[in-house]
Amino acid sequence: MSLPPGFLDELRGRLSLSQVVGRKVMWDSRKSNQGKGDMWAPCPFHQEKTASFHVDDRKGFYYCFGCHEKGDAIGFVMATENLSFIEAVKLLADEAGMQMPDRDPRAAERAEMRDTLVDVMEAAQRFYQMQLAGGGGAAARRYLEGRGLDRAAQERWGLGFAPEAWEALREHLVGKGIAVEKLVEAGLAKTSQKGKAPYDTFRNRIMYPIRDARGRCIAFGGRAMDPDDNAKYLNSPETPLFDKGRTLYNIGPARAAAGKAQLIVAEGYMDVIALAEAGFAATVAPLGTAITEDQLRLMWRISPEPIIALDGDAAGQRAALRALDLALPLIEAGQSLRFCLMPKGKDPDDVLKDGGAPAMQKLLDAAQPMVDLLWKSETEGRDLATPEARAALDKSLRQRLGRIADPSLKRHYGDAIKERRWQLFNPRKPRSTWQPGRGRVAPQIPATTTRASVLVAGGEAVEQGLREQVVLAILLRFGGLVARVEDALGSVDFRGDGHAGLLRAILSADGLPVDERDVAIARDAPSGALEKLQSAGHLRVVPALKVNDPDLAAVCLGEELAKMLAAQGAAREIAEAMEDFAQETSESLTWRLGQVAFARDQAQSGQAEDTAEYEEAPNGVKMSRAERNALDGLLDKIGLSGHSKKK
Template sequence: MSLPPGFLDELRSRSSLSQVVGRKVMWDARKSNQGKGDMWAPCPFHHEKTASFHVDDRKGFYYCFGCHAKGDAISFVRETENVSFMEAVEILARETGMTMPARDPKAQEKADKRTQLADVMEQAVQFFRLQLKTGAAAPARDYLAGRGLDVAACDRWEIGFAADAWQAMWDHLRGKSVAEELILGCGLAKPSTKGGKPYDTFRNRIMFPIRDARGRCIAFGGRAMDPNDNAKYLNSPETELFDKGRSLYNHGPARTAAGKGQPLIVAEGYMDVIALAEGGFGASVAPLGTAVTENQLQLLWRISPEPIIALDGDKAGLRAAMRLIDLALPLLEAGQSLRFALMPEGQDPDDLIRSEGAPAVQKLLDQAIPMVKLLWQRETEGKTFDSPERKAALDKALREKIKLIRDPSIRSHYGQEIKDLRWQLFRARPQSGRKTPWKQPQNAPTPGAKSSLLAAAGEGAEEHLREAVILAAIIATPEIAAEFERGLEDLSCADPDHAALRDMILRHAIDAPTTLRAEIDANLGPAPLEKLHGLRHVAITPCLRKPGDVEMAQMTVAEELAKLQARRGLSAEIADAAEDLTGVADEAVTWRLAQAAEARNRATRSQQEDTTEYETGENGARINRDERTAFDALLDKISYSKPGR
């Protein structure tokens, strides 16, 4: 089977040689430069330990300085997979989404139509550029000047103008003896539905040539000069040359600039890209009138492992960013992600660079946020999580998004990052509007009371002591942490060391309890734990004297959390009552205080259930029923053993 040369050129253009080779080799990180497409590895064709096998991803060729093997993606697949030329082509075509041409014995005899189409497109570029210099294009030149583009800039970007005429391009190309089917095949004209001459696709528009990675003009983008035109921007229709979802504006120059170390920036439109490039950000590209597609995303990652998405600072721009996140999540790989630089509201990169200059853009690029932060922002911004149901809905939504990530390592890191962000959102913090607890005047403390542990700890002594017991019990038995996650989140922890230990428990003990101690030592050092275990009331905690007793630890933590909650509830009721007493007092205040005090008293008593059954004696005292039964049996035995019985 013969293949048209244009097909193989397109196949090589779409294939990433470094990705094809990367399946067979381990890259040398010290010698390789992924941003420049300059990759080195031990040769897969002969045994060696040094990295003498070189891949030039931009040119699409490999060469081994040891065994002198060389070739392109097709030859590499042939050699490593032991397949024929056509089988190698079919493998690469499937990977790049290209359809193999139908078998045609006369294919070799046919002219390469793609090459002919590319030649016609170059003629169109020159025609549009000449039209920009005519008198009819004066408003277009004024518009471009108002956008900061002088004559030299227009020449650099090959900007042109399509006259407000029905057959200007058609007549020009036909006058050059260009075949009608080629003009129509380029998308430069459309057939008339009334039986007349075909008419030009672009009329009264500023024209931007769209070139592929190899520099061939494959399409045009036209900006309407008529404000009443329904289509402000119009792209060429899809042709044999142009696949909108697989092309990027400024692809070739951006790849070169990114190879020299510039950050790859993805903007929305032609003018954004031109403004960024003119301002010094040469590695700028744009999708072509649609949201970024999966194929375009793969093209971006072939240029740079972490492109920066610079979208307009309006709702439409933010929605586009969110759609891109959903597209990118399943495709993430180690070292391959996205960052987002959100423009100020109502501005695009072109506006920003013209109003505030390149430093303002650079500042936004430096502050670009990772994808996980924007994912979190989407699920939480403008929402209130004041109920368990709303928090559960947030958790569910985030879990569903994280499940889309195929790479298990990245999925794990996303889960940990989301957990950290969740903790920052729900962590205990003073509630606005909370009333200051009422304080009853106290008599002066005695010298003995002043030296006690409770007095030394200050006003929050009781909470401090109970929090210490809770933290120590869970650190000793981390497998119970998940059961008490909500209670841990509510701990205020005025002591910085206690707060740090609480955070480590919430971040690590829930999912990986066995690693908790190692994480604490690695992140906090030994001091906070030594300080915690050095407290006398912690040292005498029953569950710490019986390490590994899960049931005892559960009862200890549950009891201490209940006591803390009851104490805080009583303080809140006292504060409310103190405020109410400034008005007309009634029995409701007394009842509320009594209920709160009773709740505190119940919690203060041990919550371990006493399953013993009691009877009331003649004097009103309670007697253990089992002990009473055993005592009666003993008396009967004694009485039966007496003489005469």
């Protein structure tokens, strides 16, 4: 059975050789480097105790330094499974999710035609290179030299020049015995609408040969020398050789270099060349369009976390956001992107000219992960002063995170976003202090023993845990309240055993149908957390859990959250006062610490000055005026103003 052109190349590109081989060997963890695709194991083809069998995942080949067996994924399956070539291809195609082509008696003929087109493209590349070196290419040479590419660099990259004449390439190749029809099929010539002979596709342009992973010329990119040309850059049309959405410029050399360097994805040909010439050899670029899903998968086949290096203009930022949205449904554990935006108005070539390779490396080292770009894209330049604006932000973030397919990764992204949200809406500004001889210095980070001291936590730890259980039990039973109190939940620190993890599971399942929600929470909650909550005896006397009244549940939920927030604020105030106290003893700090402790004791005992106006809350607990005000404020936020007096 003959296979169509490109099928095996695509199959090899989709496969991970280390995964195929990993079914038959035990990797040597001390010698292997999974991040670089450099894997070692005892050879499956001969008996040995040392790891002399080497898999280069990026290049897609294996080699044993003991018995000298070598090959690719297809060869490995043939040898280890005792299969024929076609049988091995079928097995791997199923694994890669590719449909085996139907039997085609003309496949061999098309393969031969494809090889012929490669010969035509190579002949055209030699012609363009010759034109660049001649008198007609003087202006193009000056342009390239002005971009920092001397004659040696021009030859290394196979750069050329297409003359301004309409038939120069056609006449040259026809004179070599190549049919005009082949030029049209290869995208080198276009048919005339006026019945005239085909004319050259590229004219008066600097030519960049585009090669596949095997190093064969399959297309060209041309930069116009005329500044008034309608198209500054022009790529070959799609042909039997060239699919621009599945190809990356410089893919072959970059794949070879990626074993020792980070893969960089630039915007265009000159960026790739400039970076590679400066020592960043593992650099590729899409071909004149936004990054496609196939190109993303090709990048991840080379490196688990490519760096997308884009120009620092508005177009570069838009390209970054398009790549982010494309990647969100595809990312997995250990498979992501980082983004490196150049300074405003500059591209990588400009950065290299101004500061050389060290300046570029500094920017690459500071490349931001996807979660940072996601957060920045949703919050930058956005007025978030009103509850409505914050609710809109939360909705937009939930929609973006909902596109992540991997459940575990989605939870981690959710945790990271909540942390950033807390930092945005609840900034903690550390106070500096004056010390003789040192001036104004930042406060020391409080020790763990200070944070957990009896003065700060005291007997409140048990009470905190009980309140957390009430909140979690209400949220589990009345799922519709989750979205209404999500802001307040993000401000509370759940410390009970398994409580924070159970809360994350509840938040992650918000919006799902009831049955699916219960399954998702049970699956994602920490081991034993649900069982422990359900066995808590004090929950049986909570009014909100004895009847099916969502409004009563909301009021009780609001009350518990208000008290937790108040207690948490008091504990933080005490801790900060103790930090200041440790640095500079003064009567004012002593007084401040005493006042906080006194206020806390009053809140716990219900003996505040306004006790004349305390009343019974829906759960039977008496509340002072201060506590009532805190509760009413929270209920206003969740849309239940006026319900706090419901009996």
